[in-house]
Amino acid sequence: MTARIGVVTFPGSLDDRDTRRAIRLAGAEPVALWHKDKDLKQVDAVVLPGGFSYGDYLRAGAISRFSPVMETVIEQARSGLPVLGICNGFQVLTEAHLLPGGMLGNDHLHFVCRDQKLRVENAETAWTGDYRRGQEINIPLKNMDGRYVADQYTLDRLEAEGLVAFRYLVDGAAADGYGNPNGSLNDIAGITNEAGNVVGLMPHPEHAVEPLIGSGRTDGLPFFTSILKKLVNA
Amino acid sequence: MARVVVDVMLKPEILDPQGQAVQRALPRLGFEGISDVRQGKRFELEVDGPVDEAVLARIHDLAESFLANTVIEDFIVKVEEGAEVAEAAK
Numbered sequence: 240m241t242a243r244i245g246v247v248t249f250p251g252s253l254d255d256r257d258t259r260r261a262i263r264l265a266g267a268e269p270v271a272l273w274h275k276d277k278d279l280k281q282v283d284a285v286v287l288p289g290g291f292s293y294g295d296y297l298r299a300g301a302i303s304r305f306s307p308v309m310e311t312v313i314e315q316a317r318s319g320l321p322v323l324g325i326c327n328g329f330q331v332l333t334e335a336h337l338l339p340g341g342m343l344g345n346d347h348l349h350f351v352c353r354d355q356k357l358r359v360e361n362a363e364t365a366w367t368g369d370y371r372r373g374q375e376i377n378i379p380l381k382n383m384d385g386r387y388v389a390d391q392y393t394l395d396r397l398e399a400e401g402l403v404a405f406r407y408l409v410d411g412a413a414a415d416g417y418g419n420p421n422g423s424l425n426d427i428a429g430i431t432n433e434a435g436n437v438v439g440l441m442p443h444p445e446h447a448v449e450p451l452i453g454s455g456r457t458d459g460l461p462f463f464t465s466i467l468k469k470l471v472n473a
Numbered sequence: 474m475a476r477v478v479v480d481v482m483l484k485p486e487i488l489d490p491q492g493q494a495v496q497r498a499l500p501r502l503g504f505e506g507i508s509d510v511r512q513g514k515r516f517e518l519e520v521d522g523p524v525d526e527a528v529l530a531r532i533h534d535l536a537e538s539f540l541a542n543t544v545i546e547d548f549i550v551k552v553e554e555g556a557e558v559a560e561a562a563k
Contacts, residue, residue, distance in 0.1 A: 298542055305539070334542060341545035343483075346490050388487055388545055422488065 242470035244463075245272040245282035247312070247328075249303045253290035254325065254445055261445040262286070265463030267470075274306040283470045284321035284365070285312055287328025289381075289443055299342055299384040300330030309335060321365040321436045321466055326382055329429070329439030337437050338430055339397070340389030345382070346422025354454055355380035355442050356408040356416040357428050361401055364435040365469050369461035375408060376458035377416055378447040385421035385441040387430075394425055405429035405440050475524045476553040477532050481541045482513035516540055517553075524552050 244262045246269055248255045259269035270282050274292075279285065293302035303309065309331070316322045316337050324332040332338045345351060356377050359370040370376070389397070397403050405428040411417030419426050421441070429440025444459025446452075483489050489511045496510035516536075520528060533550050541548040 297540070301539070301542065333544070336544075339544070341542055343487070343545060344490065346488060348490050348494060390486075390544075422490075 242267045242284065242467050243270050243280075243282045244268070244466065245270045245279055245285045247272045247274060247285065247287050247308055249274040249290070249292035249306065249327075251290050251292040251294055252288050252327070254288040254443065255290070258286050258288045258325070258445040261448045261459065261463050264448050265460060265467050267463065267467045272308055274303065274308050277307045277311045279308070279311050279315065284323070284466050285316075287312075287322065287324040287331050288445070289326030289328060292327055292331070295327075295384065298330075298334065300327060300332075300334040303327075303331045304334040313337060316437050319434065319436050321469070322438075323366050323462065323466070324437075324439035325443055325445060326385075326441055329441055330384060332437060332439040338432060338439050339393045340387055340430070342384050342441075343386045343388055344384050345386055345420070350381070350383050351385065351420045352379075352381040353420070354378070354416045355420060355428075356411070357405045357442060358408055359404070360406050361404045361431055361435075364404060364431045364438050366438045366462050366465050367404060367431075368465040368469060370465070377454065377456055378442045378444050378459045379453065380420055380442040382421065382441055385423065387421075387423035387427045387441070389424065397427070397430060398425065400433065402431050402433065403427055403429075404431045404438055405442070475520050475522075477518045477520055477524060477529070478551050478553050479516040479518065479532065479536045479540050479548055480513060480551075481516070481536070481546050481548045482511060484545060484547055487545055514540075 246258045262269040330342045359374045362370045362372045407419045407426040407428050431438045444462040447459035492511040536548045
């Protein structure tokens with residue numbers, strides 16, 4: 240028996256297949272979940288993938304957050320179910336208030352698609368145990384609404400309690416993957432809740448899991464091996 | 474039928490690059506003297522029946538939980554001029 244990790248497909252999800260593939264490559268069993276279905280099929284963890292669910296109408300993630308599957312995800316996340324939100328999934332998690340703050344359009348008003356360097360700031364969440372704190376990784380980033388914002392009180396709390404999980408590396412040339420790509424406050428690329436079971440980030444670890452594909456790096460794979468280890472050892 | 478309008482705006486402290494892009498285009502179009510533009514959303518809700526306090530309270534809840542994300546946005550609910558307003562709401 241290995242861990243079963245669900246991946247939700249919303250209308251407009253794009254990266255659900257890549258995410259299921261990443262889960263399989265890590266050695267876990269991917270389980271397809273449907274937005275209209277409240278049943279999570281007894282999975283041990285859930286990934287909300289990237290894309291443009293419901294066309295990003297109203298606000299990115301705002302309509303998905305009220306879909307039937309999210310009712311169950313929100314309820315179970317509050318009692319400890321590990322949930323990872325990637326890109327659009329991160330937006331859904333902030334809209335669902337499972338993570339603090341909100342996501343807005345990139346400050347430069349353009350879609351951004353590039354390799355992005357990040358620093359792992361918290362290696363103690365359910366999804367980051369196979370990284371080291373301070374480790375620098377390089378994974379693809381592609382978004383329109385990637386600007387993380389929160390009020391000063393929330394930012395101070397995130398920083399003080401170590402809830403910033405990933406930060407954009409800004410000291411270097413943009414061509415080498417450095418820089419804040421969207422105007423996110425405090426260069427925040429991803430955050431975790433206090434319990435460490437809910438993590439959201441804008442960049443796409445599921446696109447960096449195979450040496451033959453894309454950049455050739457596998458810097459995203461530890462997300463999926465981390466959760467597998469966590470679940471199997473639980 | 475009556476119309477209730479919900480205006481949603483980014484909170485004042487949050488950067489609005491779309492509004493800034495609009496503002497920067499103004500001098501090119503010959504509009505001078507406008508120092509700032511902020512862009513928001515307007516929702517027009519056609520309500521069946523009279524708009525009483527209970528209906529307005531429900532629309533307020535809807536705006537707070539769905540039409541606006543109050544982490545980043547403020548909203549105002551108003552009954553449009555000329556709409557029939559029930560006694561209770563006056």
